[in-house]
Amino acid sequence: MTEQKQLLVDERRAAIMAMLDRGGSVQVAELSDLLKTSKVTIRSDLDALDHAGKLRRTHGGAVSLSRHVTVSFQDRRVNVNAAAKRSIGSLAATLVPDGASIFVDSGTTALELVRSLEIRNDITIITTDLTIADYVDRSLPRADVILLGGLLRKAHRYTAGPIAFHALEGLRPDISFVCPTGYALGVGLMTNYLEMGEMKRRAMHCSPLTYVLFDASKINASCLVKFGTLDEADGVVMDCDPGGVIAAELGDDAGKLLLA
Numbered sequence: 001m002t003e004q005k006q007l008l009v010d011e012r013r014a015a016i017m018a019m020l021d022r023g024g025s026v027q028v029a030e031l032s033d034l035l036k037t038s039k040v041t042i043r044s045d046l047d048a049l050d051h052a053g054k055l056r057r058t059h060g061g062a063v064s065l066s067r068h069v070t071v072s073f074q075d076r077r078v079n080v081n082a083a084a085k086r087s088i089g090s091l092a093a094t095l096v097p098d099g100a101s102i103f104v105d106s107g108t109t110a111l112e113l114v115r116s117l118e119i120r121n122d123i124t125i126i127t128t129d130l131t132i133a134d135y136v137d138r139s140l141p142r143a144d145v146i147l148l149g150g151l152l153r154k155a156h157r158y159t160a161g162p163i164a165f166h167a168l169e170g171l172r173p174d175i176s177f178v179c180p181t182g183y184a185l186g187v188g189l190m191t192n193y194l195e196m197g198e199m200k201r202r203a204m205h206c207s208p209l210t211y212v213l214f215d216a217s218k219i220n221a222s223c224l225v226k227f228g229t230l231d232e233a234d235g236v237v238m239d240c241d242p243g244g245v246i247a248a249e250l251g252d253d254a255g256k257l258l259l260a
Helices: 003-023 028-035 039-051 073-077 082-093 108-115 130-139 162-169 194-203 242-256
Strands: 025-027 055-058 061-064 101-104 123-127 143-147 151-153 158-160 175-178 182-184 188-191 209-213 225-228 235-238 257-259
Touching: 003 025, 003 028, 003 039, 003 061, 025 028, 028 039, 028 061, 039 055, 039 061, 082 108, 082 209, 082 235, 101 108, 108 130, 108 209, 123 130, 130 143, 151 194, 158 162, 158 194, 162 194, 175 194, 188 194, 194 225, 235 242, 242 257
Parallel strands: 101 123, 101 175, 123 143, 175 209, 209 235, 235 257
Antiparallel strands: 025 061, 055 061, 151 158, 182 188, 188 225
C-alpha cells in the first residue's frame, strides 16, 4: 500500500472512531454515505478496527468500547456459523417466486434469507423482527414489509405476545419460513422463550407451505420450549446433515431435506 493510500485509510478510520465517540454506535450504510466510500470498504475498516481492539463489530455496524450501548442478542450471534447461515439463506431464497408473500421468522438465519431476496420482484415480507424490517426498508426497494406489532422483547429486536399473534391471524402468506433455536432428536423443534415458541408454532400453520431453516449446530442444542415437529413442515433447509440424523428423523419423508 502506498503512503498516500495508507493516509486515506488512516483518515477514514479516524473519522469512524470520532463518530463512535460522539454517538456510541455506527452503521455501515450511514458511514458509506457520509464518507463517500463503498460498503465493502467500510466493512473492511470496521473489521480491522475490531481486530485492533478499538471497537466491537455488530450486525450492520459497530459499537464503542468506551460507552455503554446495548448490544442485541442478534448482534452477538451474527458471526456464529455465518457461512452456514448464508448458504441456507441462499437456498431458501430460491423457493420464493416473484410476487410472493412470505412470513420470515426472527433471527440471523432468517436475515440471511432476506439478504438473498434482492433479485426478487414485488414480494411482501411479514415479520416480527425489527432488524429484518429495517433491512427491507433500506436495501430491498422492490419488496414491501409488514412488521407485526406487539411487545418488543428487549435486546432481542423482535415483537411477541397477543398483539403479534392477533396480527398474524389476519394474514395468509404464501410461504412461511421458521427458524428454531434448536432441534432435539426424537422430540422436535425447540426454542427458549415461551412467547417466541407460540409465535413460531402459529407461523408453522399460517401458510400453505412451510419451510424450517437451521444449521447443523442446532441439532441437540439446549432449549426449553417445543413448538413443533419436522412432520409439520413441507421442507427442511440445512447446511449439512451430520451422520444423516435429520434424514433418519424424517424417515419416508427424507426427500423434504434440502442441503445447501
